[in-house]
Amino acid sequence: MSQKRFVGAKIVLIGSSGVGKTAFAVRYITKRFIGDYDSDKEMLYTHKLPTARDEITLEILDTASQSSKEVLEKHIRWGDGFIFLYSLIEKASIGYLNNMREVLEKIKGKDCPLVLVGNKSDLLSAREFSEEENNELDQRFDGAKFEISVADGSQGVFEVMDELMCQIKREFIKSINTGNVSTSDNKPRSKLYSMKKAFKKRINRSHSDTF
Ligand SMILES: Nc1nc2c(ncn2[C@@H]2O[C@H](COP(=O)(O)OP(=O)(O)OP(=O)(O)O)[C@@H](O)[C@H]2O)c(=O)[nH]1
Secondary structure (H helix, E strand, O other), X not given: OOOOOOOEEEEEEEOOOOOOHHHHHHHHHHOOOOOOOOOOOOEEEEEEEEOOOOEEEEEEEEOOXXXXXXXXXXXXXXXXXXXXXXXXXXXXXXXXXXHHHHHHHHHHOOOOXXXXXXXXXXXXXXXXXXXXXXXXXXXXXXXXXXXXOOOOOOHHHHHHHHHHHHHHHHHHHHHHHOOOOOOOOOOOOOHHHHHHHHHHHHHHHHHHHHO
């Protein structure tokens, strides 16, 4: 029997310009907050995460909000899990995510690993969301939701990533049970597995030839 192992995940950061996507990725990987980054540039980061047995590889895609719909859809198809980032001090940034949520659901379905993150909580005095609006947001995004400050420290960023990784692993286990593995399962199949598969195909073909 071929052994299926969780070897990594592809994570996509989505949000409008200036919400802190690059700051989030850089904080997670380096534990640092640098402050100013090249604006609206798409970047792919690779990060090795040690586990009890060995390590897993995370690929983190920092998308550019100016990308075309086709490019963003391609990124969504590529990803295993998604971080939807908005700024707590910019209402318009949640509107962008409402649109992206629809696209995500259309492509990946309702149960896709997703965490909603409100960033820049250190600027609370400039907060744009009322309590009522926050409740509305809770109802619209009924999954995991965090409010963090990437600038203030690494803790929030790690909590978000832990939550997302749990969801991705849950999906991976589900897909193993249903025989539909896709989550970065790039391990080569065993020879025996390939032979079994080819053999099965042959039987099916000769079976359909008969009728
Ligand atoms: N005060 C504060 N500023 C932050 C925080 N996170 C990011 N910023 C700042 O917000 C600005 C935009 O951050 P980026 O990480 O470049 O945002 P982005 O979403 O990657 O933006 P684009 O590349 O234009 O898509 C930068 O000046 C960051 O220093 C935060 O938690 N608090």
